[in-house]
Amino acid sequence: MNxxxxxxxxxxxxxxxxxxxxYVMLMLHSDALHDAAPALIAxxxxxxxxxxxxxxxQSIVLGRLHICMRADNAVDVFDWLQRRFLAAGGAx
Numbered sequence: 001m002n003x004x005x006x007x008x009x010x011x012x013x014x015x016x017x018x019x020x021x022x023y024v025m026l027m028l029h030s031d032a033l034h035d036a037a038p039a040l041i042a043x044x045x046x047x048x049x050x051x052x053x054x055x056x057x058q059s060i061v062l063g064r065l066h067i068c069m070r071a072d073n074a075v076d077v078f079d080w081l082q083r084r085f086l087a088a089g090g091a092x
Contacts, residue, residue, distance in 0.1 A: 004017055004018055004019050004084070005017045005080060005084075007069070007071075007072040007076070007077050008071035008072050009028070009067060009068075009069055009070060009071060009072070010069075010070035010071050011032070011071070012030050012031060012032030013028065013029070013030055013031075013032075013041070014028075014029055014030075014031055014038070015027075015028055015067065015069075015072075015077070016028075016029065017081070017084075019084055019088065020045070022047065022088075023045050023046060023047045024045065024046055024047075024062075024081065024084070025043070025044075025045050026042075026043065026044045026045070026046065026062050026063065026065065027040060027042075027043050028040075028041045028042040028043070028065070028067065029041055042065060044062060044063040044064060044065050045063065046062055046063030048081075048082075048085040050062065050063045051078065051081050051082075053074060053075065053078045054066070054068075054074060057074060057075055058070075058073075058074050059074055060074040060077050060078055
C-alpha cells in the first residue's frame with residue numbers, strides 16, 4: 001500500500017494516510033491474515049477542517065469516520081495530520 005503514514009488502531013487493523021492535493025485519503029484496513037493481502041475496511045477523503053480529536057483523546061474523527069485508537073495514540077495521529085496540512089500550505 002502506497003501511503004505517507006500508517007498508524008496501528010489495534011491488533012490487525014491499520015490506519016493509512018495518503019496526502020493528496022488539498023485533502024487526505026484515509027484507508028482503514030486489516031492486516032490480520034499474514035498470508036493474504038490487506039482487506040480494506042473503510043476509505044474516506046477529508047480536508048483539514050474535517051479532523052477533530054475525540055473528547056476522550058483516545059479517538060479521532062476523520063471526515064465521517066470516528067476511529068477509536070487502541071494501539072497508537074489518537075493525539076499522535078492528530079498532531080501528524082496538523083503538521084502535514086501546515087506543510088502543504090495551511091488548513092484549507
